Amino acid sequence: MPNTIDTDTVRVTIDGQTLTVPTGTLVIEAARQAGVMIPHFCYHPKLKPDANCRMCLVEIEKVPKLQTSCSTPVANGMVVRTATTVVNDAHKSVLEFILANHPLDCPVCDQGGRCDLQDFSHQYTPTTSRFIEIKRVFQKEYFSPLIEKEMNRCVQCLRCVRYCDEVMDVKALAPVGRGTMTEIKHFGSHELDCEFCGGCVQICPVGAITSRLSMYEFRPWMLKRADTICTYCGDGCRITIQAKANQIIEVNSEYGVGRNNGDLCPRGFFGYHVSTHPDRIMQPMIRRNGVLVTATWEEALEYVAETCIALKLKHGPQAFAGLITSRCTNEDLYVFQKFMRLVIGTNNIDSSARYGQVNGVRALRRVQGTHRWTVTFEDLSSANALLLVGTNVTETNPITGLRIKEAVKKHGAS
Known part of the structure; x- marks a missing residue:
């Protein structure tokens, strides 16, 4: 041949x-x-x-x-x-040239310890500078309640602007000025008006754009990290929770990992304080004499076990029904149904994931013979045609919305 x-x-x-x-x-x-x-x-x-x-x-x-x-x-x-x-x-x-105007504020910069400019400076440059001229200084401006902007640290890479344009398709940021006087601005004299996905915070290589929710609270080496799945919607985004003294300090997502590929929505990036909200029940409670009182996990589990055994002996396993939230992971759902079927002995199981979707499931089964999707999440990005019925996908499933935007921009999907 x-x-x-x-x-x-x-x-x-x-x-x-x-x-x-x-x-x-x-x-x-x-x-x-x-x-x-x-x-x-x-x-x-x-x-x-x-x-x-x-x-x-x-x-x-x-x-x-x-x-x-x-x-x-x-x-x-x-x-x-x-x-x-x-x-x-x-x-x-x-x-x-970059360091000629960059402030020497690494000790108070939230990016200190994970800053690209800091790393490259240690690698390539001496500890002194030949420049004796006065540094250019941008006046401090209020940016937004969630995002902090410090333009004196900016290296004019325009990552934030391009991410907002190319990935989010929001176009909330723009460069203003020329040369060393270039700074990142939003439109109008009001505070930043965007989706607050946090993408500009994640993608900034220095400390020019940071989160206001965790200012001055940590250094990277102080944090303990744990990978998990965001439970705000069904997209199943991969996130990394970073905590200090058992308190969540920030949430981010790594490029190339998970179906979200590093992208997050406002709930995923800024909504982590829900875990410590005062209204959240943090300990098990048992109703005694008509009043809910705090109990230990040992007391609560023992009470549940004794009650389940007594009810099962008196009324049989079919007297039980299990309902689990859709915010649990697939592994939790699997363990729950195993517990109900094997331990309790009942098939009366349901999940709130079905609510409002029963008609959609029936339609899928009628059209394609199965209630399961026959396309993958990633197929959305390369689709030529998309049909959305009665949904604001950017609100309900933000990362799915990004894949749809990508299909429209890159492949001209209609």
Whole structure:
């Protein structure tokens, strides 16, 4: 058989390592696959390449000038060097210009300890600066009750603006001014008016945009992290809860993990205080003499067990019915139905997830022969046609709404 050339992949050499990557892969992503971290500010995998920070410059063989790795796709046989003297000098120069106006307020910045600028500064620059001129200073402005803006820390990467435009399709932010006087503004003289998804907070590489709900309360190394699933709606977003002294400090989501792929809605990002709301029942309670009184878990579980045994012996297992909230995880739902069927011995089980959806389930069974969806959550992004009936999907299922917006913008779905 004749030899065929694989046009779907290319071979590239990065710092002496040769690897095969898909055609169209950006140099910065190919380097990441080779274990090489190219410093950058404006680049993010969720956003279109912008190449405005000039921090990711690399040397490409047979190309006379340094190239931005975040906007340059690999070519077959390309040889890239990321740590030569010329490249390192370019990185140092870019950082020196950024630090010329950056305030030295790392001790009070909430991003301290996880700041890209802080990390790159330790890696590339000396502890002193050649600049003796007065730093430019932006006057402090009230931004919103949830989001804090400190433009003196901004590196003009425009990640926040592009995320708001390209991913959320809200267009609530815009750059104003030119050069070092560029700052991020919202429209009008009123406070920020947007969906408050928190995406600009998550995607900011420095401390220019942070959450007001956890200001000055922590350093990253003080927090304990736990991965879980958001229960506000049926999208099932993956979130990371960060706590200090058993108090939730903040919630975020990691890119590339979970069906939400790092995106969150206002409830998921800012709504974590519901867990400590004064109206929430934090301990088990037992009704004694017509009054609910606080009890220990041991007392409550023992009381439930004794009552269930007595009722089962007197009336039989069919006297029981189980109802569980739709906010529980699939694992909790599974354990609940197992308990009701095997321990109690009844099939009288229901969930509030069915409420208001019975007619929809019947329609699905009638049209396609099954009550289960035959498409995946991810199929929405590549759909050519979408039918929404009687729903405000952005309100009820925000991340599903983002997938629908993506289908419309990228594939022209109607």
